[in-house]
Amino acid sequence: MSGVEQLLRLIGVAIYIFSWLIIARALLSWFPDARNHPAVDLLHQITDPVILPIQKIVPRIGMLDISPMIAFVVLQVVAGILGIRTF
Numbered sequence: 001m002s003g004v005e006q007l008l009r010l011i012g013v014a015i016y017i018f019s020w021l022i023i024a025r026a027l028l029s030w031f032p033d034a035r036n037h038p039a040v041d042l043l044h045q046i047t048d049p050v051i052l053p054i055q056k057i058v059p060r061i062g063m064l065d066i067s068p069m070i071a072f073v074v075l076q077v078v079a080g081i082l083g084i085r086t087f
Helices: 003-028 032-036 038-057 067-082
Strands: none
Touching: 003 038, 003 067, 032 038, 038 067
């Protein structure tokens, strides 16, 4: 396996894990008390660098924040462009 293939595999694993973290963040947003848990706070710290810029560009639709969905789709598009299968 060449160095480029190894790098693409590593990027694919990172995108896969980060995608699941975004899904977990979106699901946990349905539970308001969960935000006080240290693990959820860590989850927000990890995903905020991707989610917050999207939230600044895309406004909420009523009570619905679609920024996690947009981040997930963007990650999958990037993976597709790189030829990486994540899901």
